[in-house]
Amino acid sequence: xxxxxxxxxxxxxxxxxxxxxxxxxxxxxxxxxxxxxxxxxxxxxxxxxxxxxxxxxxxxxxxxxxxxxxxxxxxxxxxxxxxxxxxxxxxxxxxxxxxxxxxxxxxxxxxxxxxxxxxxxxxxxxxxxxxxxxxxxxxxxxxxxxxxxxxxxxxxxxxxxxxxxxxxxxxxxxxxxxxxxxxxxxxxxxxxxxxxxxxxxxxxxxxxxxxxxxxxxxxxxxxxxxxxxxxxxxxxxxxxxxxxxxxxxxxxxxxxxxxxxxxxxxxxxxxxxxxxxxxxxxxxxxxxxxxxxxxxxxxxxxxxxxxxxxxxxxxxxxxxxxxxxxxxxxxxxxxxxxxxxxxxxxxxxxxxxxxxxxxxxxxxxxxxxxxxxxxxxxxxxxxxxxxxxxxxxxxxxxxxxxxxxxxxxxxxxxxxxxxxxxxxxxxxxxxxxxxxxxxxxxxxxxxxxxxxxxxxxxxxxxxxxxxxxxxxxxxxxxxxxxxxxxxxxxxxxxxxxxxxxxxxxxxxxxxxxxxx
Amino acid sequence: xxxxxxxxxxxxxxxxxxxxxxxxxxxxxxxxxxxxxxxxxxxxxxxxxxxxxxxxxxxxxxxxxxxxxxxxxxxxxxxxxxxxxxxxxxxxxxxxxxxxxxxxx
Numbered sequence: 001x002x003x004x005x006x007x008x009x010x011x012x013x014x015x016x017x018x019x020x021x022x023x024x025x026x027x028x029x030x031x032x033x034x035x036x037x038x039x040x041x042x043x044x045x046x047x048x049x050x051x052x053x054x055x056x057x058x059x060x061x062x063x064x065x066x067x068x069x070x071x072x073x074x075x076x077x078x079x080x081x082x083x084x085x086x087x088x089x090x091x092x093x094x095x096x097x098x099x100x101x102x103x104x105x106x107x108x109x110x111x112x113x114x115x116x117x118x119x120x121x122x123x124x125x126x127x128x129x130x131x132x133x134x135x136x137x138x139x140x141x142x143x144x145x146x147x148x149x150x151x152x153x154x155x156x157x158x159x160x161x162x163x164x165x166x167x168x169x170x171x172x173x174x175x176x177x178x179x180x181x182x183x184x185x186x187x188x189x190x191x192x193x194x195x196x197x198x199x200x201x202x203x204x205x206x207x208x209x210x211x212x213x214x215x216x217x218x219x220x221x222x223x224x225x226x227x228x229x230x231x232x233x234x235x236x237x238x239x240x241x242x243x244x245x246x247x248x249x250x251x252x253x254x255x256x257x258x259x260x261x262x263x264x265x266x267x268x269x270x271x272x273x274x275x276x277x278x279x280x281x282x283x284x285x286x287x288x289x290x291x292x293x294x295x296x297x298x299x300x301x302x303x304x305x306x307x308x309x310x311x312x313x314x315x316x317x318x319x320x321x322x323x324x325x326x327x328x329x330x331x332x333x334x335x336x337x338x339x340x341x342x343x344x345x346x347x348x349x350x351x352x353x354x355x356x357x358x359x360x361x362x363x364x365x366x367x368x369x370x371x372x373x374x375x376x377x378x379x380x381x382x383x384x385x386x387x388x389x390x391x392x393x394x395x396x397x398x399x400x401x402x403x404x405x406x407x408x409x410x411x412x413x414x415x416x417x418x419x420x421x422x423x424x425x426x427x428x429x430x431x432x433x434x435x436x437x438x439x440x441x442x443x444x445x446x447x448x449x450x451x452x453x454x455x456x457x458x459x460x461x462x463x464x465x466x467x468x469x470x471x472x473x474x475x476x477x478x479x480x481x482x483x484x485x486x487x488x489x490x491x492x493x494x495x496x497x498x499x500x501x502x503x504x505x506x507x508x509x510x511x512x513x514x515x516x
Numbered sequence: 517x518x519x520x521x522x523x524x525x526x527x528x529x530x531x532x533x534x535x536x537x538x539x540x541x542x543x544x545x546x547x548x549x550x551x552x553x554x555x556x557x558x559x560x561x562x563x564x565x566x567x568x569x570x571x572x573x574x575x576x577x578x579x580x581x582x583x584x585x586x587x588x589x590x591x592x593x594x595x596x597x598x599x600x601x602x603x604x605x606x607x608x609x610x611x612x613x614x615x616x617x618x619x620x621x
């Protein structure tokens with residue numbers, strides 16, 4: 001009686017050989033398996049003892065069985081003609097889908113790698129709370145964003161406002177900042193552009209904060225500081241545990257309460273950190289920027305992108321101000337792409353026929369699976385084409401050169417439109433030239449008939465499916481009785497010309513078919 | 517021509533082993549130390565090039581010894597000619613697989 005472990009190994013080795021045999025050609029499989037079975041019997045007899053378990057022996061037998069995979073593969077390659085693999089793949093639906101998938105991967109990878117494209121995509125995904133304006137003096141005409149004193153800001157906050165329901169203030173200063181806690185690792189102090197901001201700035205703007213911890217003012221009256229993603233990476237090695245630790249900003253200690261996502265800050269001033277201070281602690285010294293959130297009445301008073309404001313400053317002085325919307329409207333890359341796509345779809349009938357040809361002119365009935373395959377293939381091509389165009393248009397518009405936002409938008413629109421238009425044209429033309437049975441591209445065009453005899457017989461081009469299923473007749477001059485291309489289905493008696501013969505037999509078939 | 521066929525060293529060792537009397541795939545593996553994934557595919561190629569030929573053992577012999585029948589391989593005339601040419605190309609071939617050892621098996 002064979003021990004259980006030995007039986008298990010025997011079965012495992014036999015299973016390996018059965019699996020390997022699937023690689024061998026069907027005609028030679030039985031003999032191939034018989035030889036390996038016989039060899040395995042001898043290997044087991046020599047290597048594996050009958051009544052004891054030896055891992056080394058079983059490993060040797062397993063290694064022997066694994067060699068069967070190489071042998072079966074070698075036999076399969078040896079049996080198959082060299083040009084057969086190429087012939088079966090050439091012009092096939094699989095080749096077309098693989099090519100499109102490769103194009104999609106290449107364009108997506110490029111879009112991911114090109115810094116310009118990444119910046120544009122992150123900009124498109126940036127969302128600012130609606131109804132936010134940046135307030136500046138009306139008579140400021142040097143083009144730079146105006147600044148307002150903290151005293152004026154505090155005066156506005158203290159009054160009941162008709163147009164505004166909230167204000168935030170920030171002022172950008174160059175300060176030294178560095179690690180205080182020794183447990184995080186010794187980072188040296190470095191110069192950092194710090195925005196000393198009112199504590200409600202991020203809440204008012206609606207900006208997200210990563211790794212956020214509660215801002216506990218009770219901790220020895222420490223201020224909260226939010227780091228920019230860039231400063232967090234450069235100064236703290238992108239260490240998430242740095243949040244909650246204490247750093248020194250200028251002459252003050254502050255506790256890191258979060259990290260702002262990359263490219264989330266779209267307001268004036270290139271900022272590395274935001275030191276959140278209560279209004280009472282904002283120094284009266286330098287001027288800064290004021291952001292206000294409009295009430296519904298304020299939103300109603302807005303025209304285009306700005307609102308005129310009359311404000312009462314300290315000492316009841318009247319100031320004329322303008323509020324400019326932060327949320328400047330610009331079409332995102334996705335919107336531009338969709339517009340290009342829409343234009344291409346509208347223009348498509350002008351450059352090509354949207355018909356897929358005549359499948360029903362003859363009595364040949366297509367099975368539902370053939371119809372499903374044909375439509376699935378068409379859908380797959382379109383589904384792959386659309387993201388290819390999107391990524392390629394982004395690569396072209398934002399990839400290499402800086403055209404400016406408007407220039408890049410026009411380039412994206414033009415490229416989306418052109419690529420969609422010619423892409424759809426190719427999809428339809430390609431579909432029209434695919435055999436309805438095997439979806440291979442028809443090949444070997446042959447001129448049939450004479451142009452001078454158009455009214456007596458048809459003349460045009462005849463193409464052939466390399467699988468021998470169909471002939472495609474395309475009229476040179478559409479007539480009332482032969483307006484679109486037609487498929488002629490060959491009966492199975494033709495198959496002997498094509499089956500397993502590779503490309504060699506194709507030429508033989510051409511000579512038989514092409515003579516009118 | 518077969519005499520002009522230049523074999524790889526592995527194929528030449530296998531031919532030499534066959535000539536020395538190791539006529540089964542596993543015995544060639546044992547003799548040469550080559551793995552199964554090398555020996556069997558090499559023998560397929562040699563058979564395709566008509567340098568060796570295979571033949572199944574008679575079932576009655578296998579039945580008498582209570583084991584499965586084996587396929588054994590033999591050099592063809594072209595194989596012998598190629599082996600002679602390979603011995604000139606690889607002078608140490610005969611020392612790697614000596615015929616005497618085969619006789620003692």
